Amino acid sequence: MEKIWIIQDSPQAEIAKLAASLGVSPIVAGILWRRELRSMDEAKNFFNPSVSLLLDPFLMLNMDKAVAEVNECLDNHWPILVYGDYDVDGTTAASLLHLFLQSIGAKSDFYIPDRNLEGYGVSHKGIDYAAEIDARLIITCDCGITAVEQTEYAKQSGIKMMITDHHIPDDILPDAAVILNPKQDGCEYPNKNLCGAGVAFKLTQGISKSRGLPQQQALQFLDLAAIGTAADIVNVTGENRIIVWEGLNLIGQGKRPGIKALKKVAGITRDVVTVADVLFGLGPRINAVGRLGEAMRAVRLMTASTQAEAREMSAVLNSENETRKTVEGKIFDEAVRLSNAKYDPREKRSLVLYQDGWHHGVIGIVASKLKERYFVPTVIIAVNDGVGKASARSIHGFDLHAAFSKCSDLLLSFGGHTMAAGMSIEPANLEAFENRFQQIAMAQVTDEMMRPRLKIESVIEFSDINSQLMETLRRLAPYGPGNMRPLFSSQNLEVVGYPRPKIVGKDHLKFKVRQGREVLDAIGFGLAEQLELLYSGKPIELAYVLSENEWQGRKTIQLELKDIRVMN
Numbered sequence: 001m002e003k004i005w006i007i008q009d010s011p012q013a014e015i016a017k018l019a020a021s022l023g024v025s026p027i028v029a030g031i032l033w034r035r036e037l038r039s040m041d042e043a044k045n046f047f048n049p050s051v052s053l054l055l056d057p058f059l060m061l062n063m064d065k066a067v068a069e070v071n072e073c074l075d076n077h078w079p080i081l082v083y084g085d086y087d088v089d090g091t092t093a094a095s096l097l098h099l100f101l102q103s104i105g106a107k108s109d110f111y112i113p114d115r116n117l118e119g120y121g122v123s124h125k126g127i128d129y130a131a132e133i134d135a136r137l138i139i140t141c142d143c144g145i146t147a148v149e150q151t152e153y154a155k156q157s158g159i160k161m162m163i164t165d166h167h168i169p170d171d172i173l174p175d176a177a178v179i180l181n182p183k184q185d186g187c188e189y190p191n192k193n194l195c196g197a198g199v200a201f202k203l204t205q206g207i208s209k210s211r212g213l214p215q216q217q218a219l220q221f222l223d224l225a226a227i228g229t230a231a232d233i234v235n236v237t238g239e240n241r242i243i244v245w246e247g248l249n250l251i252g253q254g255k256r257p258g259i260k261a262l263k264k265v266a267g268i269t270r271d272v273v274t275v276a277d278v279l280f281g282l283g284p285r286i287n288a289v290g291r292l293g294e295a296m297r298a299v300r301l302m303t304a305s306t307q308a309e310a311r312e313m314s315a316v317l318n319s320e321n322e323t324r325k326t327v328e329g330k331i332f333d334e335a336v337r338l339s340n341a342k343y344d345p346r347e348k349r350s351l352v353l354y355q356d357g358w359h360h361g362v363i364g365i366v367a368s369k370l371k372e373r374y375f376v377p378t379v380i381i382a383v384n385d386g387v388g389k390a391s392a393r394s395i396h397g398f399d400l401h402a403a404f405s406k407c408s409d410l411l412l413s414f415g416g417h418t419m420a421a422g423m424s425i426e427p428a429n430l431e432a433f434e435n436r437f438q439q440i441a442m443a444q445v446t447d448e449m450m451r452p453r454l455k456i457e458s459v460i461e462f463s464d465i466n467s468q469l470m471e472t473l474r475r476l477a478p479y480g481p482g483n484m485r486p487l488f489s490s491q492n493l494e495v496v497g498y499p500r501p502k503i504v505g506k507d508h509l510k511f512k513v514r515q516g517r518e519v520l521d522a523i524g525f526g527l528a529e530q531l532e533l534l535y536s537g538k539p540i541e542l543a544y545v546l547s548e549n550e551w552q553g554r555k556t557i558q559l560e561l562k563d564i565r566v567m568n
Helices: 012-022 026-034 040-047 063-076 088-103 124-132 148-156 196-210 222-231 238-253 257-265 275-292 296-302 307-342 363-374 400-405 427-444 467-476 528-535
Strands: 004-007 080-084 108-111 137-141 160-164 178-180 351-356 378-384 387-393 413-416 420-425 453-456 488-495 502-504 508-515 518-524 540-551 554-566
Touching: 012 026, 012 040, 026 467, 063 137, 063 160, 063 178, 063 196, 080 088, 080 124, 088 108, 088 137, 088 196, 088 222, 088 275, 088 296, 108 124, 108 296, 124 137, 124 148, 137 196, 148 160, 160 196, 178 196, 196 222, 196 238, 222 238, 222 257, 222 275, 238 275, 257 275, 257 296, 257 307, 275 296, 275 307, 296 307, 307 351, 307 363, 351 363, 351 427, 363 378, 363 387, 378 427, 387 400, 387 427, 400 413, 400 420, 400 427, 420 427, 467 540, 508 528, 518 540, 528 554
Parallel strands: 004 453, 080 108, 080 137, 137 160, 160 178, 351 378, 518 554
Antiparallel strands: 378 387, 387 420, 413 420, 488 508, 488 540, 502 508, 508 518, 540 554
């Protein structure tokens, strides 16, 4: 489908002034200006992330109370149960906090609910386990902000609840001993974009500071905080940029047995680890065990103290990830066939699919892939044991949570936000839900909304691609929301030689392209369907990110294509 290219509008006079003051090219100055790096000091702090710039943990509402609760348990040798969610953010947060507490002498244990048996959030089974080990305090990680009833249940067992979370609170908060959440009313903590692992890390900082411990006592666990932050797709700016920067460096050093072993099975051999390595290498393997079964296996890997244990657990995570891909691929293929048999999603401006026996642990991934395929709001429902559980993904401009609210009389429960949501439903209501959801989509989704958008940093010439630009792009990393890889476009390009570009892999495109005297390699992952555009004989324009390809010790610049257009 044709994409909308949005060229960012930037004040050229301001950019020229910034270029002169920093001694950089206008292209580089534009990149900095659009990231609000408009002075030497701002640029210096951005390009040199330092733990000295981490925010004071006691700026977070209730941090003093949280630290006091933990210190009381420490001083009295009372057991603590760290309770995490089953995704990457929740398991890294739980691993981080558990290891930290053990490192300062606490009696700490951990618990992760079984996705299939207990569902999301704090469970009675987890609270019962806390009672079994005589825990006086449960500290949640990446969950708990809606655990009103569960908090009361814990109280009946004489157990206090400390909730550390980053999700948006409901109107009614749990009556917990302490709530740490930068998004709760009254919290003036400047970084509202912390993930669950980030909030857990701030708690370790607060405890360290209160006990007069060296800051390294908390900083040594930034590798785990970085994985959670990168995988949870929160803004990688400000304090989060420091967490990810320092954490990726620790991962590269390979000092934690579990992460070192996970890198190996993921095929990550470089010492310089990127956010992409986390998103496509480490994260999916950590997530896989929670999607298909017992997520505590991920925590056992990340808290492994020996190489032997780490190798054993990393093999388990890798095997589960392969199984996950098989299950996910089967469901995706079935969903495509089912969609083809039912209707054209783009005509209905939405897609709702349901099937008995689909594994609900992977339907979120399937929903994301189908949304990208058809570019319409997508709801995938797995029906098991008489209940349908759904994951949904949206497009810009369509509010999933609001749409589910309009269907609430048909649902057992629902939650989420604008772009991603989930719900449960009785099978008898599936057809009625599908019809109503489609009606809502037909009324709201426009033709323009069903066209993907590319946000172009600037239009550049091949002659602008020099060592200064490439060095700037290297130092802009780590990339992520709030600091995405710059997307450029170039015009009036010619495919080199007879247009017989090489197809690589299943659906990738590779060829050479010329502008003036400059010839560069171009590769388009998933763009093989645009092959015919290269045979037009007309000049083309490309949207791309710049990368360096290393082959046999030689580095070359290549264009990683996002779209191809034929110029009139």
